[in-house]
Amino acid sequence: MNLRPTLALVAAIATACGGGAPAVKQKDIGPPVDEKQAESDAGGTVKEIYATISRGNTDNLFSVLSDPLFVFGPRALDATATRSDALVALGKVVGAKNKKQLSSGKLEVVASPGGHSAWAFDVVNADGGPIAVMVILRNDDDLWSVTAAALARTPSMKDVRAELKKASIVPPGANAAAMVDPRAEAAVDKFKRGLLAQDVWGDDLASRTEALWIGPSDGDVARGKKEIKKRWQTRLDAETRMATTGKVTAEVTPDGQLAWVTAPVTRVEKDEDPLPLREFAVFEKDGENWKMIALHEALSVDAPGAGAAFVKILPPAAAVKEAPPPPPEEPKEKKKKKKKKKSSDESSDEPKIKKKKHSDDDEETTPKKKKKHDDDVEADEDKPKKKMKHSDDDSESSEDKPKKKKLSDDDESDDDKPKKKKKKHSDDDE
DSSP states (O other), X not given: OOOOOOOHHHHTTSOOOOXXXXXXXXXXXXXXXXXXXXXXXXXXXXXXXXXXXXXXXXXXXXXXXXXXXXEEOSSTTOEEOSHHHHHHHHHTTOSSSSOOOOEESOOEEEEOTTSSEEEEEEEEEETTEEEEEEEEEEEETTEEEEEEEEEEEOOOHHHHHHHHHTTOEEOTTTTOOOEEOGGGHHHHHHHHHHHHOHHHHHHHHTTOTTOEEEOSSXXXXXXXXXXXXXXXXXXXXXXXXXXXXXXXXXXEOTTSSEEEEEEEEXXXXXXXXXXXXEEEEEEEEETTEEEEEEEEEEOEEOSTTTTTTTTTSOOOOOOOOOOOOOOTHHHHHHHHHHHHHHHXXXXXXXXXXXXXXXXXXXXXXXXXXXXXXXXXXXXXXXXXXXXXXXXXXXXXXXXXXXXXXXXXXHTOOOSHHHHHHHHHHHHHHO
């Protein structure tokens, strides 16, 4: 939703001292409010803050700022935890003599289910350049007020790289005091898991049409599922991971529907220098769990060398990806190779078999050798089978032998006569 901007928050930008804040008392929040109406009313409160700052009258901001009020940035020392601290800080930079004209870029407001809390984002044009503003609002008896804000300047990436060489980049509100609402512990756990496993944050953000990501440099904005999914794939490919360099602060709105978690971190990406940032994440209630719906990443430029202490605290190295297991086809290929080897062995036997066959053919063409070979085979291996063959031959030869004997006795030399006598002799025998 487009509304005119607001920056009593930017006021809280001015300076900041940390401070303890009383615990939020849970109270009856009343009947649900139409979400569209809630977004319109919350946006009206933001417009009122912008107008009040532009007039230089900070006293009139008292009713539109909650207590406690957490403000982080835009400078390294800017961090407040109470409304009075935020107003004092704002008074140092805004007044009747030094008015700050604020103009909004595009104010976006998203109400939580039930319409009793909301979050908003805007890029405000102020002295010194654009300032990205993320705010959390609550609704008490139809009166909206700001409970938390993160503010940061958005230099070009060229300027960011130049300042990194001087070690002058630091997280906004780097010295904020730790304060975690017990109701926000599950959101804090998810926030911490996402520091090293960026897909934890990416999966949440890419699941909502209203989701929003704001980066640290000018133009770093992604809205909705498609843009965020594309952006997050780039982060995963770059092996993005983070380590906290300061205290975690978190709170849940009185209706229990929104939680915000923030901490200074050092972000590391492949082939990039470590970058000190403040992460400010907004979570929406999702059953018993929390789902990230908005993320603001911010930086601040300080004196050269001021960022050196932050880049000493780095996340662990990216896990080395294990080599994938061998494909299931590989064992089959090995088996095939073995089979091929076996078949080659079998083929090596083929000449031997052919040689054997060849010797048999030779034996058939040479009857004398065959007889000799048969006699040898009879004596060794195939006695029963070849004995039958041999006995037939013997029966014929035995018949011839007596005939030859008789012929020899009668001194008959003619071959035909013995045959006739052989027949006669066989008939007599029968």
